[in-house]
Amino acid sequence: MPQCPRRTLLGSIGTTITVALAGNAVSATDGRSTSDSGEPAFDSLFDYFPASAGSDSMAVVTRDLEQQRQANEPYGNMSTGGGLGIDPESISKQAYVYATGDDEFSMPIVVVAGDFELEDDGDIRETDGGVEYERREDNEMVAAVTETVVVAAEDDERIGEAFAANAGEAKQLLDAKPLLEEAFGLFDGAHADYTVQIGEGYQFPELTDETAIEYKARATTVLDPDTLEVTIGVAFEDATEVTDELVDALTSELHYMALTGEPTVERDGSLVTITAERDLAAEREANDHESPGSLWPEEDIDLEDDELEIEIGHGDPTPVEELTFKVEDEEYDRDIWTNGHSTLEEGDTIVIDMDDVEPNLSISLTHDHVAGSSTSGTSILDRFEFEFEYDVDAGTLAVEYADEFPLDGGRVSIAVYDDRPWFHAPDEEIEPRTTAQPWSGTMRSGDRTTLEDVRPGDSVLVCWDGTAADDSIAHFRARPPGTVTFDYDFERKTLSATLELEDERERPADTYELLIDDEPAETQWADEADTVSSGATIEVDDVEAGADVTVVWGDDDVRVGGTHPRPRIELEFDEDQGAIEHVGGDSVSASELTLRVMTEDDSSEIDLGEEIDGEFEQGDTVSVDADADEIRHAMLWYDGINSSIGHVVPSRE
Numbered sequence: 001m002p003q004c005p006r007r008t009l010l011g012s013i014g015t016t017i018t019v020a021l022a023g024n025a026v027s028a029t030d031g032r033s034t035s036d037s038g039e040p041a042f043d044s045l046f047d048y049f050p051a052s053a054g055s056d057s058m059a060v061v062t063r064d065l066e067q068q069r070q071a072n073e074p075y076g077n078m079s080t081g082g083g084l085g086i087d088p089e090s091i092s093k094q095a096y097v098y099a100t101g102d103d104e105f106s107m108p109i110v111v112v113a114g115d116f117e118l119e120d121d122g123d124i125r126e127t128d129g130g131v132e133y134e135r136r137e138d139n140e141m142v143a144a145v146t147e148t149v150v151v152a153a154e155d156d157e158r159i160g161e162a163f164a165a166n167a168g169e170a171k172q173l174l175d176a177k178p179l180l181e182e183a184f185g186l187f188d189g190a191h192a193d194y195t196v197q198i199g200e201g202y203q204f205p206e207l208t209d210e211t212a213i214e215y216k217a218r219a220t221t222v223l224d225p226d227t228l229e230v231t232i233g234v235a236f237e238d239a240t241e242v243t244d245e246l247v248d249a250l251t252s253e254l255h256y257m258a259l260t261g262e263p264t265v266e267r268d269g270s271l272v273t274i275t276a277e278r279d280l281a282a283e284r285e286a287n288d289h290e291s292p293g294s295l296w297p298e299e300d301i302d303l304e305d306d307e308l309e310i311e312i313g314h315g316d317p318t319p320v321e322e323l324t325f326k327v328e329d330e331e332y333d334r335d336i337w338t339n340g341h342s343t344l345e346e347g348d349t350i351v352i353d354m355d356d357v358e359p360n361l362s363i364s365l366t367h368d369h370v371a372g373s374s375t376s377g378t379s380i381l382d383r384f385e386f387e388f389e390y391d392v393d394a395g396t397l398a399v400e401y402a403d404e405f406p407l408d409g410g411r412v413s414i415a416v417y418d419d420r421p422w423f424h425a426p427d428e429e430i431e432p433r434t435t436a437q438p439w440s441g442t443m444r445s446g447d448r449t450t451l452e453d454v455r456p457g458d459s460v461l462v463c464w465d466g467t468a469a470d471d472s473i474a475h476f477r478a479r480p481p482g483t484v485t486f487d488y489d490f491e492r493k494t495l496s497a498t499l500e501l502e503d504e505r506e507r508p509a510d511t512y513e514l515l516i517d518d519e520p521a522e523t524q525w526a527d528e529a530d531t532v533s534s535g536a537t538i539e540v541d542d543v544e545a546g547a548d549v550t551v552v553w554g555d556d557d558v559r560v561g562g563t564h565p566r567p568r569i570e571l572e573f574d575e576d577q578g579a580i581e582h583v584g585g586d587s588v589s590a591s592e593l594t595l596r597v598m599t600e601d602d603s604s605e606i607d608l609g610e611e612i613d614g615e616f617e618q619g620d621t622v623s624v625d626a627d628a629d630e631i632r633h634a635m636l637w638y639d640g641i642n643s644s645i646g647h648v649v650p651s652r653e
Contacts, residue, residue, distance in 0.1 A: 045095045045111060046184075048151055050161035051176035053108040055099040057199025060173070060180055062095040067192040072225045074283040074371065090114050097173070100199075109162060110152040127163045135159075183217040186233045186273075191219040211246060212237040214270075227260065228278040239270035247272055258282035258370035283371045290316045291367035292323065292344045293376030301381065301405075307351040308380070309339075310363070317345040324366045327352060359384070359407065359464045359473055381405070386462055386474040390454065392481050397454040399462065399476075401439075401447045407464075409439030414451065415467035417459040420477070422469045433458075435467050456480040457558040480553035480560050481507060482534075488543070488565035490586040495543040495565055497551060499525070501534040509536075512560065515550045516543060546640040569616070569636055569646035579621040580634055580648060587617035592639045597624055598632045 045062055069089075091114035099106050123135045125144075133144040135156075143152040144159045151162050164170035174181040183196040198215045214235040221229045234250055236242055251263055254276050263276040294313025301308060323344060325337045332352060338344075339351045352363070357380060364377035384405065389398040399414065401407070415432035424430050438449035454460065458478040463471035482501045488494075497514055501507065510526040521540045525532050543549070543565055550562040570584035580595065591609030593616055604625070611622055624631070629650070636646035 045093065045113075046174050047166045047172060048111045048149065048162045049095075049097060049109060049173035050158070050165040051171040051173055052158065052161050053097045053099075053153075054173050054177050055199070057100050059098040059195060059197045060095070060184075061098060061193065061195045062093075062191075063193040064093055064191065066092050067190065067222050070225060071192070071222045071228055072280055072284070074280060074287040106154070108154055109158060111162075112150040112152070113148065127160055129163060129167045129169055131163050131167070133163075179215050183215045183233070183235070186217045187219045187231055189219075189221060191221050192228070194219045211241045223277070226279065226281045228280065230254070230257070230276050230278055232274045234272050236270045236272070242267060242270060242272060250274060256372035258286065279370070286369045286371040289318070289369070290314060291369070291374040291376075292316075292318050292346070292348075292365060293367075293374065295363060295365060295376055295378045297363075297378070297380050301357065303354060303357075303406075305354050308354055308357050309349045309351055312344055312346055312348045312350070312365075314346045315344065317343040318367060319343055322367055322369065324368070325350060326364045326366070327356060328362055329364075357381070359405075360471065382473060384462075384473045386476075388460070388476040390476070390478055392456060392478075395453055395455060397451045397460060397476070397478065399449050399451065399460075401443050402445055404445055407439075407443040409441050409443045409447070410437075411465050412439055412443065412473075413437045413463045413467050413471075414449075415461045415463055416451065416454060417461065418455075419457065420459045421461070430469075432461075432467050454478050455556075456554060457556060480558045482512075482553075482560060484551045484561035486549065486561075486563040486565070488545075488563075490545060490565075490567040490588070492541075493543055493545075494539055494541050495549065496537055496539045497549075498535060498537040499532055499551075501532075504533070506531040506533045508532075511553055513552050513557070514538065514540065515548075515552060516540070517548050518550075545638060564641060564643070566638055566641050566643070566645050571634065571636060571646045571648035573624075573631070573634075573648055573650040574621060575650070577621060577623070578625075578627070579623045581621045582616055582618050584618060585646070587615045588638065588645075590614065590616040594637045594639075595622055595624075595634060596637060597626060597634045599626050599630045600632060 046060075049060070091112060093113040094110065096110040097108050099108060124132065125135045126132045131146065133146045133151075136143040136145065141152055141154065142156055142159055143150055144163070151159055153159050153162060161170055165172045174184070177198070179198050180196055183198075184194065187194070195218045196215055197217075214237055216235075217233040219231045221231075223229055232250070232253065247265055247267065250272055251265060251274055254263055254274070257276070258279040260277040260279050263274050266273045266275075292312045292315030294315075296311040296313050298309050298311075320334070320338045320341060320343065325332045325334075336353060337350045339349060341348055341350075344350070350365075359381040361380040362377060363380060364375055366373055366375040384401075384407070385403040387400045387402045389400075391397075414436045416434045417430065417432050419430075421430045421432075434451075434453065436449070436451060439447060451460070456478050457480075460476040460478065461467070461469065461472040462474040464473050465471060482499050485498045485500065487496045487498075499512065509524075509529055509532045512525050512532065514521040514524060523538050523540050525536055525538055528536070528538060545566050546564055548562070549565060551560040552558060553560050567586035567588050569582055569586055569588065572581050572583045573579075574581050589609075590612035593608040595606040595608060597604050597606065606622060606624075608616055608622060612620055624634070631650050633647065633649045635644035637643075638645045
């Protein structure tokens with residue numbers, strides 16, 4: 001008999017996926033068997049997972065929120081139903097597949113069960129197998145609602161495959177991935193959550209190096225409101241590689257938890273199983289404790305002093321035995337840095353010996369506690385005064401030391417990069433085009449050197465003990481000649497661009513080019529004259545608001561300046577009317593505007609198209625459901641532009 005659709009659904013399937021990924025999901029079930037409560041049984045939730053939802057690297061997650069709610073978690077339980085149009089307390093179970101590959105993540109299927117009511121606006125459909133359901137679509141996700149479950153997937157084809165798998169008419173995921181079935185049979189009993197991971201995306205290289213893993217399983221069971229039992233099972237391909245060191249590394253995964261005792265470890269050939277009990281009361285206490293941090297070295301450093309003082313910017317009283325202070329990643333002498341304190345808190349000072357102080361010195365303070373650790377760090381003497389004089393025509397850069405702090409010139413280098421090195425990925429190796437070490441002995445204010453072959457667009461770093469971005473103690477960006485200012489007429493859709501040059505000399509007009517959305521504009525400075533001087537202006541028609549406008553220079557298209565043209569509107573808050581008024585600037589179609597209002601405790605958005613018919617123009621007002629003393633500020637946003645076009649802060653007089 002066809003299943004009748006429940007006249008309900010999640011208000012936002014896309015949010016369902018996001019929340020599930022955050023770890024606040026529950027498990028789904030088979031529509032053919034039920035528990036005593038009449039809901040699908042927890043042990044058959046995989047039947048809706050078709051083989052097509054699998055991948056080489058994936059995780060399958062099930063969670064029983066009814067059991068999860070019995071635990072008093074230190075961070076609380078995030079609302080599973082937030083933004084979904086349902087009461088989070090009404091969801092009982094959920095299961096999902098989480099796949100990763102080629103640095104991309106996806107969640108091909110989610111199944112939800114619970115006693116919830118949802119809005120009745122779905123289309124009635126029927127699968128090839130005769131299962132009737134309501135179809136909903138939101139945020140590029142599709143959902144099907146039956147009497148027993150909600151199935152969410154990336155497209156209708158996957159929905160059909162899920163129902164076919166549940167009916168036994170298509171291959172199921174666990175049949176296609178025997179390792180999943182083996183891993184889910186590893187731990188008996190009812191669990192608040194059970195997760196299995198397979199594939200290279202979940203190989204834990206920081207723990208296992210090159211030791212191949214078949215799968216990892218993890219189960220959590222609520223023993224009482226303050227105690228969770230956590231069991232981790234890792235199956236390796238080769239039992240001979242399961243060493244004591246490897247087992248110790250796996251056990252370290254539990255270090256971020258407060259445990260009631262030592263973990264229990266069992267080894268059965270290639271399988272390692274670790275069981276421990278989490279002390280939630282201890283974790284809540286640790287969560288409520290603010291670790292010492294925010295290190296503030298004294299600003300005026302006197303090298304004649306014996307010690308450098310470093311103030312603790314925040315933190316509750318914490319025994320120094322729980323703290324580790326490092327200088328350049330090396331543990332510092334506790335007898336020195338603790339400065340006589342037995343505990344540290346906000347306002348206390350720690351110290352390092354002045355003989356150990358040098359430029360670009362990294363320091364950190366770490367608090368190890370039962371729920372993990374927290375670290376706060378900073379650098380000492382990481383910026384020094386240098387003056388730079390760049391001659392773009394000669395390609396030379398004069399660099400002069402202008403600080404009073406004496407530097408060892410033999411440890412100071414200059415590195416010239418073709419681009420800004422800190423804009424690259426951390427694991428990407430970027431080498432400087434040229435380097436120099438022009439100084440020796442003690443550097444004093446006024447010491448000067450000149451670099452050759454410095455090109456517009458280059459980044460020049462003055463470095464200490466190296467030439468990488470992390471070694472920098474000063475930097476300079478070589479820029480092409482001139483700057484550019486823009487003026488935009490929203491009504492006429494015209495943009496003017498004016499060059500401002502630092503000197504009186506003229507420059508070739510064809511070395512400057514105006515680009516709109518990466519394409520040359522119809523009007524260029526070279527169309528007006530062969531040369532340009534300061535104040536040279538061109539005007540371009542038919543420029544849409546939000547366009548990417550850039551002026552570049554030279555054969556390498558080095559950026560001179562840019563803008564995103566937009567309308568401008570002046571706003572004021574009318575306390576008598578409780579409204580925000582348009583008091584000047586452009587007239588803009590209200591349907592393209594959104595007003596975002598920030599209060600002390602909340603934020604809200606007003607679609608002006610729903611409040612005003614036609615243009616939002618001078619004299620128009622928009623009612624705001626908040627008093628002036630509650631509003632922090634309001635910003636007006638134009639569709640397609642990622643910044644505000646109007647802003648107002650109510651008067652506090």
